[in-house]
Amino acid sequence: MSSELAVSVKDLSKVFHIYDSPRARLLQMLLGSRKQFYREFWALRDINFDVKRGETVGIVGHNGSGKSTLLQVISGTLSASAGSVVTNGKVAALLELGSGFNPEFTGRENVILYGQILGMSREEIEEKYPAIVEFSEIESFIDQPLKTYSSGMYVRLAFSVAIHVNPDILIVDEALSVGDALFQAKCMAVLKKLMDRGTTLLFVSHDPGAVKALCNRAVLLDHGNMLACGATDDVIEAYYSTYVRKKQRVISNDDLVRPQSVELDSELTDGADDFQQRASFQRIRNGRASFVNVQLLDDEERITRQVTYGDTVTLRMVVSVEEDLPMLAFGYHLRDKNGFDVAYSDTGLEDAHLIDLRAGEVYTVDWTFRTQLRAGDYSISAVASVPIDLGIGQVDTCDHVPIAVQFNVSRGIYLPLHGAVHFENKVRTRVLSKAAV
Template sequence: MSFNDIAIRVTNVSKRYQIYDAPRDRLKQFVFPRFSFLIGKTPKQYFREFAALDDVSFEVKKGETVGIVGRNGAGKSTLLQIICGTLSPTSGSVQINGRIAALLELGSGFNIEFTGRENVYMYAAVMGLSNEEVGDRFEEIVTFADIGDFIEQPVKNYSSGMMVRLAFATAIHVDPDILIVDEALAVGDFAFQHKCMLKIRQIITNGVTVLLVTHDVGAVMANCNRALMLRKGSIYAIGGAAEVCDRYLETDAAGFDKDSELLHPEDVTTNGSKQQTPPRIADMQPIEPSYRWGSGQIVITAWSLVDVSGKVTNSFHFGEKNAFVYTA
């Protein structure tokens, strides 16, 4: 495939960090190996190596929307920082074809001493826009961010929600060829998240390449053509969004250790004895077909949560056992 058809090409990218057990070990590593070389001895290593990414390779075509999933610490944010150029890989290469707008973390690239207005102009200038171009879009940015008169206040006075509103509004109005969003929308309220997802879908329709990092597999399956799953710095699965999300839900998303205690419906008791009668179907919540995914080998038609007495409820005390009961 010609590179003209590719937006992002990641080739054998690895990122390794040196982990020191004590500050003095860093000084030892800086000084002692030099003496060892002078006297002809093999130098001792005073650090442990941690691979945040290990030989990662993939391509994203122009106009494609790709989701990236994985547990915390899998290497997602490190990968995006390398793609954006804010972090250098230990080995491997990244090729970018187009202008990137990235929302990697809350207020990334903002100067907290500057006002919201000044930060908008500064961020857009870094992306290559002139003051005139920013001026033409400024009212749209302010309207989308919906932070009112705070646009003239220093960013250090913003709440986390206000900061991400302004950061996202600015990023999507610089006409990027590639948009990268890394869990930044998680701090916004529901209404703003909904507005952002509608805007992202509009951007996708306009042919912009999107990389979406989120733990919300529903958003990945609804918006992405493909997905990749990272585990311990390596690509564990890559392919269709539904298939990769299924793999993620089957493995990492549950987060259960092998020794975790699970409560089965038959373990629910009533006054010290086994519950004999399951909840009535009428008391259970139906599942709409439009929200289904998977192979379809088992279809859950309704579900409910019950407490230790067998009563259907949506309220539980911290540490209290409960059971998920379903009909298939």
């Protein structure tokens, strides 16, 4: 294994034996390999990827995809059925809630126990004990049995011990979602400090925003198979695509979308071929309505890819309706070069859904806004959908284009912007007292 690698996973597979009854398990023990009384469940199949030192890799996938099993094999709490996992350095793992803890022991006793499991000596634990308790913020309960703790208190204590191990490789499996908002923010700040220090992080989360914020790369699992491994934004889009494909009908993206019966003005089709080429990446369509073109226009309605801070632009979506629809909603995500969501809007927020549409109709949807963004490269994703139950976020995705528009923002003559975006502010100052002359 190269010294540049922190983790190397080669042809990794993990199978579990599922018995339908205790009797079947007993018969298997008695008869051994002469007869099989179990069903095989492959939690992982032929997983291959490497993680470099100091890299942060997110593991994403739907429930049952094998994420937790993968991390358990990497951390050494489960053995592989086939293939290999090699780690280079001290590993600390924060797995499912309560892993490595004894609920009958006090918090103090569990700090010692868990610290030793993670490879700390008794002297190291005693030296770091005050800092561990202080970070966990549960000092008043530290001598109470863990079985009296809430789930949030469990996580506080486990995370505090794990980060004070000073690991070379830190594995975090969704555990931080249990803590309150303040503690989660505190944990994120610590994780970023560890990353800056060169700690390798393997991170499982169902929150795409957290994965994008923390991770250089990501791995997508589905039913134990690795579907994608690469840039975080690309993998998150693939993750979203697999979810939509499981929930609704999806058609092939081979053919370009053209309006059925309406001739469009040339300004609406300007750049349409380039749009269709960009749109092919991770595009999801169901054939009910499709984007013909998406353009970014300046204040003179010319297509632009270069914008100066403060300019007013229009995001124009041209959509063709392929079948009669009671309602059609639209939205967009504006993302920075790392794929992190900077701004979002939809026609529900703007009270602008299209109602009672007929097959063959073509519409434009214009979004006009000032680009008060930090200088850099940006992209915009576009989505058209039929609302089903917005209370639970259920929609029928007609067309989702992860990269509909790409553009650059320059600072121009303005002062540098130190945040991602500038809000409009009303600033008022008052003199409460003046110095005597």
